[in-house]
Amino acid sequence: MRGWKQDAVRRLWSARLLFLRRRSARLGRSGEKTACQYLLNAGYGLLCRNYHAPHGVGELDLVMRDAAGVLCFIEVKTRRERPGQAVHPAWAVHDAKQQRLRKAAAAYLRALAEPTLTMRFDVVEVWAARNGQPRRLRHWPNAFATRLQKHPS
Secondary structure (H helix, E strand, O other): OHHHHHHHHHHHHHHHHHHHHHHHHHHHHHHHHHHHHHHHHOOOEEEEEEEEOHHHOOEEEEEEEOOOOOEEEEEEEEEEOOOOOOOOHHHHOOHHHHHHHHHHHHHHHHHHOOOOOOEEEEEEEEEEOOOOOEEEEEEEEEEEOOOOOOOOO
């Protein structure tokens, strides 16, 4: 009798985790769409969305060019607003995440065969209401150092 209860609980938790992952993915896509539209309106040109570097190195949310022609690798972080809490989505772009973004950017540059382009890393924070609708946005140009390692081509 104990076995079937454990299986039932496990199935319920699996379904709950799947629901939360899907909801989180929807929120992330909504934030990326909002950030992309904001940057397009600001004069950026879209080159690529959700670039997946080979060998599981990482993903770049947005690759764009600003008005000056600088290549911008943009990480979008979206969080639901919580009353009484100071939530800054950009805090999630910690050192390890920055390193993964650098590796993905290096892979993108290798794929372009243009390793000497002027580039930077930006972070866009998007805050959403409880229903998931984006409410406000903050753009951090040049949010962290480039420090790409040179790889022999």
